[in-house]
Amino acid sequence: MHIELAENYGFCFGVKRAIKIAEDNKNSSTYGPLIHNSKEIARLEQDFKVGLSDDHKSFKAGDKAVIRTHGIPKNELQELKDNKVDVVDATCPYVTKPQQICQEMSEAGYDIIIFGDEAHPEIKGVKSYATYGATVVTCPKDLEDLKLKERIALVAQTTRKVEDYMEVANYLIPRHKEVRVFNTICNATFENQEAVRKISKKADVMIIIGGKNSSNTKQLFSISDDYCQNSYHIEDENDLDYGWFKDKLFCGISAGASTPDWIIQNVVNSIQENVNK
């Protein structure tokens, strides 16, 4: 069986940057998981003594708090600063952007629509910046019963599929005087998605590696599943079932933006050792 990695996959700029920041700040703690990959977080804890707290109130004056790639709500960031916590911001710059847009557009009088997952930390953070509130939607149906202003600003979770975003834009534009559409889906997401689309069209079996709560990994799996019916989302090599590869000729592999290379390599090695012999 031929094994091939997608042309683009894995760690993005924002994740690499955040890990570098964490490694440079030994004996700190992140507020919430730095990235959506528990294995990499365990590595940071073991090798760099970077802890993890799920409560921003646990940080005291002088503590060092690393802000996760997904960002945090505006008021919590302010509280940390007010409490003299030493804040080290590892928010991905591509997430800071929609936060800023929400604040500016809200204060300029636009109704803010955020396309994304209301329960995802990135979106909780982004939404908190809309001074006069924002509505989070996942599809045009969510917009049907809303009473909105004539002027709308639209932003997207950085890890979403552009086709789904366009459905929301296409619903709003004919119904409003002005829709400012901000393309806040990040390039790495876009490139990883394009690459998985390409390889899944020719693969017999597709393995998508990434955290189960990683939004961008879930989108990669959704695209892969559209083109290759034998698509599997795994966190690491322990989730592999070698029965998946029986009689298959071409195995495509991709990984989410928070999946470290060493996990990807473990998966490839495991498949090669157990299937390709």
Add this chain to the structure above:
Amino acid sequence: MHIELAENYGFCFGVKRAIKIAEDNKNSSTYGPLIHNSKEIARLEQDFKVGLSDDHKSFKAGDKAVIRTHGIPKNELQELKDNKVDVVDATCPYVTKPQQICQEMSEAGYDIIIFGDEAHPEIKGVKSYATYGATVVTCPKDLEDLKLKERIALVAQTTRKVEDYMEVANYLIPRHKEVRVFNTICNATFENQEAVRKISKKADVMIIIGGKNSSNTKQLFSISDDYCQNSYHIEDENDLDYGWFKDKLFCGISAGASTPDWIIQNVVNSIQENVNK
């Protein structure tokens, strides 16, 4: 044969307003045709002595110039004012709006894309307001070779089909950081189009009445033709061919925004007299 008018058709707010302005300004001249309907223009000339000049330089100080519903280029308007011509502005307010948007967005640093017909007077006028220039397109293909900025402002000719406008928006949004989509297609256009879509689905034969160079009439015909293969665009009853109605049971009728009721009535009467007996 049953004859039925579309639920919405004919004269829009801007045309009614312009005709009222012209009627209130006897012995004036319009610069270019006030509306795209030569019969109505002939009526204004005969009954209200409202002339027509195709050259703005023909107006002298003290002359009264009525500005057509479609608007005129910014520099020509300025020239008329500089030359002390008495300017009476009958530009449709729904056309003034995209003019203003072009100027504001151009000065705010956006690249301006206008969806419409470059040769149409409305678009010549709208484009002239983009201080740093604008590009006029009719479809996504026209955008392929352009080098554009990251921030785009998009406006539409008031009389275009919203579906075609969305194709242009859908091309631009994934390729740019921000696209401000202004929905400048006017409501009357939208309502007339919806109504023609509805009636043409059930009609055996469709008659669309309006000037041959009327943009909105051409769009109505295009929609009608999508649903009813026996669709005909006529200027008045003299263009009718009664053979069109042979063995037909349901004749639908619509008319462009610049088609006066008296022409529509003449068409209906002619069909009734010549076919329904």
